[in-house]
Amino acid sequence: MLSLVKLERHEQRYLLDLARRAILAATQGQELxxxxxxxxxxxxxxxxxxxLHKRGQLRGCIGYILPGKALWQTVRDCALAAxxxxxxxxxxxxxxxxxxxxxxxxxxxxxxxxxxxxxVGTHGLLVTQGAFRGLLxxxxxxxxxxxxxxxxxxxxxxxxxxxxxxxxxxxxxxxFTALVFSESHLAESVPPAK
Numbered sequence: 001m002l003s004l005v006k007l008e009r010h011e012q013r014y015l016l017d018l019a020r021r022a023i024l025a026a027t028q029g030q031e032l033x034x035x036x037x038x039x040x041x042x043x044x045x046x047x048x049x050x051x052l053h054k055r056g057q058l059r060g061c062i063g064y065i066l067p068g069k070a071l072w073q074t075v076r077d078c079a080l081a082a083x084x085x086x087x088x089x090x091x092x093x094x095x096x097x098x099x100x101x102x103x104x105x106x107x108x109x110x111x112x113x114x115x116x117x118x119x120v121g122t123h124g125l126l127v128t129q130g131a132f133r134g135l136l137x138x139x140x141x142x143x144x145x146x147x148x149x150x151x152x153x154x155x156x157x158x159x160x161x162x163x164x165x166x167x168x169x170x171x172x173x174x175x176f177t178a179l180v181f182s183e184s185h186l187a188e189s190v191p192p193a194k
Contacts, residue, residue: 005046005106005179011039012104012181018072019050019079019102020183026080027094037072046071047107049137049178050078052092054099060086065107065126065135075104103182105137113175115166118148123175125155127166134159138178 007015014037021033036043048071049063060082064074079102083092092100110126118125124138134155141151152173153163165171 003108004177005108007041007106007179007181008039009186011037011042013186014039014042015072015075015104016102016181016183016186018076019104020097020100022076022079023083023092023100024094024097026084027092027097032080033076036070042072043070045069046074048074048078049105049107050075050082051103051105051137052079052082053101053103054096059096059100060089060092062086063105063107063135065110071106101182101184103180105139105178105180108177110174110176113173115148115152115173118151118173118175120146120148120151122177124178125151126174126176127152127155127159127161127171128174129159129161129165129168129171132159132161134161137180139180 018033025032045067047063047065047067049061051058052060062078062081062085064078068074069077107124113123121142122138124136126133126135134157136151136155136158146154152166156163156165159165161171166173
């Protein structure tokens with residue numbers, strides 16, 4: 001059973017702040033943040049993605065599927081990779097930071113799933129066939145208003161496979177959930193001052 005990762009608001013804020021500070025430090029040629037947080041949850045190994053948006057458009061997105069490092073380190077490293085190593089985009093410039101929005105997706109574990117069990121908006125997908133592998137986060141299907149078949153087809157295309165490769169018995173379909181939070185979401189959820 002897939003279980004959603006749970007983070008308190010202060011832990012979410014910490015990770016978003018860490019991602020921004022890491023990108024800022026890199027643009028200024030400074031040392032990267034290395035302080036270990038006190039939260040045990042943030043010290044646990046976890047897979048995560050960091051998505052950068054500029055004026056509502058994707059500006060970079062990189063993630064680690066497997067939980068190889070502590071969550072805080074994964075987020076810091078993914079933020080840097082999304083800003084400076086995503087091959088789909090030019091390297092981020094310091095002057096873009098003002099317009100940059102950061103979104104973090106903390107991944108659950110992965111579990112084999114049958115197509116009829118997939119829930120759009122709840123599940124992210126990982127499709128693997130031999131050396132080909134593609135992953136789409138849960139929010140992508142919702143954003144594009146895909147149904148289950150479109151979600152499967154787009155994940156296959158992301159893997160470099162034919163759109164209908166999900167029907168092939170050699171294709172492994174896995175699902176995961178993600179706790180998704182962003183700077184704009186947390187800013188909106190702050191109660192008004194009294």
